[in-house]
Amino acid sequence: MKxxxxxxxxxxxxLVVGALLxxxxxxxxxLFTDTDDVPPQSISVRQLVANIDFLIDIxxxxxxxxxxxxxxxxxxxxxxQFQLTPTTIGAIFLISGVLDAVSAPVWGIVAEKVPxxxxxxxxxxxxxxxxxxxxxxxxxxxxxTSVTMVLVSQVLLGLGxxxxxxxxxxxxxxxxxxxxxxxxxxxYGLISGLLFSAACFGAFFGPTIGGILIDHVGYRYxxxxxxxxxxxxxxxCGLRLLFRLFRKKPHPKIDIEEPIEKSIEELSQKSIDxxxxxxxxxxxxxxxxxxNEKSTDQLxxxxxxxxxxxxxxxxNEKSTDQLxGKDVDHSVKKNIHQPNGKMNSEPNGK
Numbered sequence: 001m002k003x004x005x006x007x008x009x010x011x012x013x014x015l016v017v018g019a020l021l022x023x024x025x026x027x028x029x030x031l032f033t034d035t036d037d038v039p040p041q042s043i044s045v046r047q048l049v050a051n052i053d054f055l056i057d058i059x060x061x062x063x064x065x066x067x068x069x070x071x072x073x074x075x076x077x078x079x080x081q082f083q084l085t086p087t088t089i090g091a092i093f094l095i096s097g098v099l100d101a102v103s104a105p106v107w108g109i110v111a112e113k114v115p116x117x118x119x120x121x122x123x124x125x126x127x128x129x130x131x132x133x134x135x136x137x138x139x140x141x142x143x144x145t146s147v148t149m150v151l152v153s154q155v156l157l158g159l160g161x162x163x164x165x166x167x168x169x170x171x172x173x174x175x176x177x178x179x180x181x182x183x184x185x186x187x188y189g190l191i192s193g194l195l196f197s198a199a200c201f202g203a204f205f206g207p208t209i210g211g212i213l214i215d216h217v218g219y220r221y222x223x224x225x226x227x228x229x230x231x232x233x234x235x236x237c238g239l240r241l242l243f244r245l246f247r248k249k250p251h252p253k254i255d256i257e258e259p260i261e262k263s264i265e266e267l268s269q270k271s272i273d274x275x276x277x278x279x280x281x282x283x284x285x286x287x288x289x290x291x292n293e294k295s296t297d298q299l300x301x302x303x304x305x306x307x308x309x310x311x312x313x314x315x316n317e318k319s320t321d322q323l324x325g326k327d328v329d330h331s332v333k334k335n336i337h338q339p340n341g342k343m344n345s346e347p348n349g350k
Contacts, residue, residue, distance in 0.1 A: 026149065029258070045190070048181070048191070051175070054175055055242065057168040057171055058168075058172075058341075060121050060125070060233055061165060062199065062201055063202060064128070064160075064197040065206065066229075068096075068157075069202065070222075070226055071096075071135075073206070074219060075150075078090065078135075078136075079147070096155075096157040096158035096161065097158065099164045100158045101160055107162050107167060117167045117170050118241055121163070122234060125165065125233060126165025128155075128160040129234060130229045136223040137220065138223055214224055232279075
């Protein structure tokens with residue numbers, strides 16, 4: 001039985017894939033609804049990427065998609081020498097996709113269990129290195145190119161692709177929360193956006209450089225150059241793992257400021273909320289009505305009048321005391337002078 005290309009022409013596979021994508025878009029419009037529960041963004045990209053482990057995640061996923069793009073753009077010209085049918089060539093490309101889909105859940109479960117998911121990124125890098133060493137093979141390998149080595153390389157490509165993509169995303173999210181970022185939808189959206197941007201850059205970079213290398217140095221030397229790039233990234237990841245192994249130090253936490261929108265909303269809510277209404281419970285168990293503005297003004301005026309009256313009474317008492325003190329002094333002086341006069345007159349009379 002002939003494949004889709006041989007049966008319906010070159011345009012049939014594109015029409016089928018386009019129809020599937022359009023159907024999926026329509027279905028998603030009904031499955032996903034709008035929500036207002038998304039919190040305001042409280043972190044910045046600069047704060048997020050200011051960590052070497054997260055930069056390794058970005059670098060790993062970018063190089064991963066670069067190698068995938070290189071393989072898709074250059075593998076078919078490489079296996080033309082075997083004179084395979086389009087069905088067989090399509091089946092060879094299908095191997096990596098099937099292995100990716102089957103092994104991705106396993107990689108995800110293991111990434112959640114291990115203490116550091118960068119171990120899986122390292123293992124995925126090893127799969128990529130072996131894949132591109134044997135698919136050509138590289139110039140310093142003496143065995144010839146064969147369909148068997150191409151099939152083995154596609155199996156390793158699918159395993160490495162699933163390992164690095166899933167592990168990079170899982171490790172980036174776990175690491176960000178450990179550093180003190182909020183565990184919410186906003187943080188996960190920012191992480192996914194950064195990693196997806198890195199993947200798109202790699203998907204553009206891989207086929208572009210791969211085509212240039214194929215035209216100038218051939219497939220075997222081109223795969224050697226790609227292998228060197230992946231080896232550097234895997235070596236960086238391995239050195240970082242060794243560093244973290246011997247220096248068990250937690251990631252420094254950063255202070256995330258409260259979102260300005262949230263603070264404004266709280267202040268607005270406080271100003272909108274009315275004062276407590278109803279009865280106010282006193283300590284003795286009685287209930288009284290809350291005072292209004294008029295009663296409060298009358299109470300304040302009464303307190304002022306009482307205070308003025310007290311001050312007036314105190315000043316009157318002080319004045320009375322002063323007058324009484326003068327009278328007492330005068331009478332004391334008079335009493336003192338009178339005995340002396342009597343005493344002086346008595347001897348004279350005698």
